[in-house]
Amino acid sequence: MSTLIKNISSLVTIHSCSSPFKAGKMMRDIGEIKDGALLFGEEIEWLGTTQAANEKLTSGSISPDKIIDARGKTIIPGFVDSHTHIVFAGSRANEFARRLRGATYREIAESGGGIQTTVKATREASIEELVENGRMLALSALKHGTTAIEIKSGYGLSIESEMKMLRAIKILKQELPIHVSATFMGAHDFPPEYKDNHQKYVDLICNEMLPAVAAEGLAEYCDAFVDQGYYTIAQAEKIMETACNFGMKIKMHCDELACVGAAELAGKLHAASADHLLYISDEGIQALKESGTVATLLPGTAYFIRLPYAPARKLIDAGAIVALATDCNPGSCFTENMQLILSLAVINMQMTAEEALTAATLNGAAALGLSDSMGSLEAGKKANFLILDVPTYEDLFYHFGINHVEHVFVNGRKVV
């Protein structure tokens, strides 16, 4: 069953050419085809101009089962949201409203708020509740254009509850219509039981959690929060080396609250991605560039908790591979909408529309090792794309705050 979409006002391919990602200046080259056409089954079979498609139809070299007209519409690759925490329990809405009324983080933490609220609720929740919450958010993300999503554990912080989270992610992976990547993040924070003995918890992660996660094959990635007051460079290095020995790939929350040299470590360990990077040093930027580690920026978080934004321009201008993701989570950034992330990226991080699109598609896929099959529209890649109700990709940025996704195709099937 093959379908041809014709008369696409703006067809954005993000064509990756020889490289599975785009770094630096290359991010501006989004391979737009005006009045484009797209032929696909489960995978993309061919793309070009409508005129070329008409010639192929006339000559009989293609004979699609179905032809769709997309006059006035834009087609772009589906978003790859490579950093989320959408499996959790409990709400921190009231805590957020208190914060708006002037309560400080310390006051909220002292009255039992903060991440520990989510840890407590997640530990108490059934796996069904976790799946239900994650499903709701993933389906909402899909309606806003996300066709592949990464989900982290990290609100259990005990072997049982981390395994419960990862099993919930596994269920979502099986039942959701979009691709799901799973990340183990036992090192998200320290659990209350180990608040005075961090080293013992690091040992627990390395000696018990990672072997158990690996035995069930529950996670492709291992992540840790490497920052002031959280995991040290030495602790992170030990966790990451152990994870590598179990065949997992590496992601790291780096330098979000202070410059601690976490990005340098991510580069040294050839992590798949280094995320946040609000306080990344110049050495950190060089390290990421040299290792080919994707710099994943999360402007929703800087917005929501009023932090400075990551130095996107500096990273891109230095030639790094920059990706954009939501960081959707119940504490510091509760949004699953990648279109809003694009807006924040161009307005508050001075990225261009073209760079932001590349970062949210191909480079997001690269951060999940998926860029050989997703993230751009090219023959042989999965037919994962969005039909937007706007005549040019520029309108996606210009007319902001609105969900412009009209339809979503995943593996060639219309799911929205």
Next chain:
Amino acid sequence: MSTLIKNISSLVTIHSCSSPFKAGKMMRDIGEIKDGALLFGEEIEWLGTTQAANEKLTSGSISPDKIIDARGKTIIPGFVDSHTHIVFAGSRANEFARRLRGATYREIAESGGGIQTTVKATREASIEELVENGRMLALSALKHGTTAIEIKSGYGLSIESEMKMLRAIKILKQELPIHVSATFMGAHDFPPEYKDNHQKYVDLICNEMLPAVAAEGLAEYCDAFVDQGYYTIAQAEKIMETACNFGMKIKMHCDELACVGAAELAGKLHAASADHLLYISDEGIQALKESGTVATLLPGTAYFIRLPYAPARKLIDAGAIVALATDCNPGSCFTENMQLILSLAVINMQMTAEEALTAATLNGAAALGLSDSMGSLEAGKKANFLILDVPTYEDLFYHFGINHVEHVFVNGRKVV
């Protein structure tokens, strides 16, 4: 036909008590009823707790035709968007993308861009095209919770094309399911024909445009852009006094680009509202407070064109009446989504969730002289309200970037 909605998790009334608006500290008092109930026909008949509603049902003192369960939902008054420019023609998407790639305003203006692009397209457009564009945006605004909207002329800048815009707004007023207020804004900019003779254009506004607008009864308000490089205090005063003589009320774009004392003039003239106010002086704040002029803040514009935000806290703390609106327009802020404006207000202007809700409902209504019939949920007011898919009003701010409107009621009728 009366309907009772029961078991409303969070019913936000914004009860106005004796005053048709809320100023300063009073903005935090949103009159939330937990587990609330709402009885309405075209107007609100009664509201209270579900328990009280059940007692009334049992005693037979109310007998609604229909009962709806709103467990897990929040109900708030419909948003009143008191400042928009949604009637226009043409797109400036490409100009915006160029700006993101580094083009300056001057470069864009010199290559024929900026507001003159919209003026040219609007002059050339048919009235049907203007109505169609405005209708699309107003209906999208409605889907995001706007139940009353103000629309300005000001992209014609000639007598014929300003009248054409106002007639388009009149058609929208007749056909849209929401309330529309019309504002004449011939003094939005200077047209190219008068770029070297501003005074002559001011005379045209006063001697020809205003009489023509008044003769057809096309506008309730007159507005002018009083700022550096635009209308001077003296020009604005002349225009406003003329408008008053024709029975129109006053709104003014004040101190958006520089502090020129426009807010002081708005106070002196007892304008209904002074809008933008990014550079308002302390004297301006006092003037607005003393005159009871609504200070209408438009954080979407500050966001979109990267300006500093208006001093919302200073205005509220000084006891002013603060409203929030979108400023939806094709150049400096292309969004019709009031929920995004609420998010920007709490994140970037340090307003509380409660202040933002009051500003977007009751105080928006006050800026349009409608607060006796709209903007809060009270017996006798129009049944204009939103059913949100969240359990508390706090979630509307906490879970951001998503359209939380499930249903919209206008005059008691479900329109979304």
